[in-house]
Amino acid sequence: MTDKLRFGQFISEKRIQHSMTKQELSRQIGISTAYLSQLESGARSNPTIEVLDRMINKLHLDEAETHKIYDLYAASNDTISPDIITYLKSNNIVTKAIRKAQENSATEKDWLDFIDQLQK
Structure with a gap:
């Protein structure tokens, strides 16, 4: 399964x-139903960050789900997760x-140790 398909799924x-129907969600986030269908099928994977954030809001995604959709978006577009880019900037x-x-x-161990320190 491709990253684009995972994002859409x-x-x-x-x-x-x-x-929600495709028509309802697309209307609520300000895109066409055809474009939402393309996103869901994996034919497209590059909504604007504003559209992605409206989608997160209308789908009532929790923090873990928001991280997941950002990571899937990033993987399907060969980029870094939008929330990470914002934090870096x-x-x-x-x-x-x-x-x-x-x-x-x-190393990975160095980063895991760093994460452990942040969680204390």
Whole structure:
């Protein structure tokens, strides 16, 4: 299964869980029903971040589901999750930390230790 299809299937599953038709969701988020169909089928995978955020809102996605749709969006568009981009842009120190980790060849264990420290 391709990343584009996984992204579209996630949208479709959430829409169906909320008993919404394609027409209802597309109207509520300001896109055509044809475009929503293309997103769900994997034919397209690049809605604007504004459309993606309206979709998250109208589908009442919780934090874990929001992270999942952002990650699926990123994978299907060969990019970084939109929430991560926003965080990076608003926190210059994060960019410095990533560069330092890169310079020092940080391992997965290093990152897991860092995450553990953040959770304390």
